[in-house]
Amino acid sequence: MLRDEIFPSIAARNIKGYHGAELFIREDENETEFVTLLRFDSMDAVKEFAGPDETKPMIFPGVEKLITRMEPARHYRIAL
Numbered sequence: 001m002l003r004d005e006i007f008p009s010i011a012a013r014n015i016k017g018y019h020g021a022e023l024f025i026r027e028d029e030n031e032t033e034f035v036t037l038l039r040f041d042s043m044d045a046v047k048e049f050a051g052p053d054e055t056k057p058m059i060f061p062g063v064e065k066l067i068t069r070m071e072p073a074r075h076y077r078i079a080l
Helices: 002-012 043-050
Strands: 018-027 032-040
Touching: 002 018, 032 043
Parallel strands: none
Antiparallel strands: 018 032
16 A cells, blocks of 8 residues: 555655655564655655644555554654
């Protein structure tokens, strides 16, 4: 779903300052954790993507049923 639908639909929005997405997976005995990293040039680009509340995770229709818990979105600047 991420590879075939979600990531392409984000790219198709042509948000200036968007530089792609990556998916990280961590598995243990009880659950599988997914971390999605989207790269943007600025918080303005993030807000164009996410809307005025950039801490609210963007969840695409149909995905909620696959998620058992979710954390607020976090934003980092590249230091090096």
